[in-house]
Amino acid sequence: MTRSVFCSSRNPLPMLTHNIQGDLGHTDLQEDLEFHNSNFSETTPALGKRGGGGGGGASAGLPLPATTSSSSGGSSKRFLWTLSFYAQFFDVDTTSVLARCWAALFPRDSFLDVLEGNPDLYGPFWIATTVVLILFLGGTISAYRASTGAGSFAYDFRLLSGAAGLIYGYTFVIPVALYLALRYFGSESANLLECWALYGYGNLIWIPVAIISWSSINILNWVFVGVGFGVSVAFLLRNLYPILSATDRQTSKVLLILVVALHFGLALAIKILFFAHGSPVSNVGDDKPPPAKEPTRMMF
Template sequence: MASPDDLKFQEFEEAADLLSSNPGASTLSISNPSAAAAASSGDVRVDLSDDEDNQQESSELLGGEKQTGGFWTFEYYQSFFNVDTMQVLDRIKGSVMPLPGRNFVKHHIRNNPDLYGPFWICVTLVFSVAISGDVYTFLSKMGDTEYHYRPQFNRVSIAAITVFLYAWLVPLGVWGFLTWRQSVERHISGYTFLETVCVYGYSLFIYIPTSILWTIPVYWLEWLLIVIAMVISGGVLVMTFWPAVRDDTKLTAFATMVVIVSLHALLAIGFKHAYRQVLPPSG
């Protein structure tokens, strides 16, 4: 039988020493009967709302998730230019050095398409084509006493219309066609509109140094440079869009690639005839 002393509350020296050594230690108050009952039953709830918010923010940062507003906000359009210099240089390098089996979207864009590189490539291409056209005409007519040089400023506007229409309308048509084929053939893969525009924009970079070299008034060299530029830039497009259409019917797949390459070749040949023609002597 228990003695009366065993039923009394006793202070344990070890607990007292622990509290004296660590006064900030958390204690459990049983002033609230419901809390005491929950504690005695083992059902203890802890408010971790702040910690969950912090963990969610950390996971979003680590996961690289982008939170953008609607299309009327600045942040929405800022995401289209969210690239650094090294990424742009890597994509330019990939556009001038296409390797067999390397898809430009998967190996260089990596789910982060941008408009920064394509925009400045198109702007630079417009001025390089227009200026080199003037230089070519001047060098071709050098020594002709009947020729009087006049800057051809209209070439800038013509080049701008041609380049930007090609860089936007052709990708729009390709993206629309691939989207339609995806709805018809479920196994057909495709790209987003922004990825398609990004591929076309970077594929035009090779024409910038080519247009500068076009100032050399050598007929066979001009055509050689055109062929090289078409092969390089066309190779980027073929290796990018062929995996998206190869599972379609053979006729559709080959017809699609023929159209893509033909439009790209027409752009280069258009540069040659529109901006490299020698103007007739003026009296």
């Protein structure tokens, strides 16, 4: 027994190998386990190949964030015939539109600061549309009240087309002319979208003015039109003066006078065309021949 113990202690590997084979099965540590040197630089391309992308870095195999994709190449692919080109001008929420409407009626800060570099066409378009509809309704009510007792009343849809041409033309055409004039005289701070936003939100005061356009009190109509003109022209001059002053002194004076004169023409056209009593609207139907009188019958 002493000899066998001596031999087993002298050469213990056969017994250890036999125990491992009996417990774990055949395991060749030298053939199955291989160690390789790696600096972790080859894993990113492999991930990119599995994910379908060929780039490296954090974007390999993963989609780019929405902000990154939109800012890197989205704006360069917007063409005039695509909806995405026009959608960028209406990228504003209801809270921002209401805040800009409030700033237009009760200006405390510069309206360009309220825009925060994101002028929109959503507010100007719907404000102009609302003014057009209210002017048409007010002018129609004025014509109806003026023609009471003169026979049947017919709607004059020329009021609608006239209001649309006047308001839309003033809101969207005049800013283009002003922008081109500023660029011609060397103003680098002129922005067409900001001009549209200023004129569009400046029309907000005409909504309450147009609501009372059916009033039969002529002096009240003149007072409300005067208030609308004063509020809106003060809003325009306050925000356009820093832009107009970028040109030379004489040019800025001429442009200011033109802005005031054109706005006065808008107020006068609204009063003459759409307000009751003393306007052409109230004379609708006056050129009709009077109805023929029936012959008097005498009874004996």
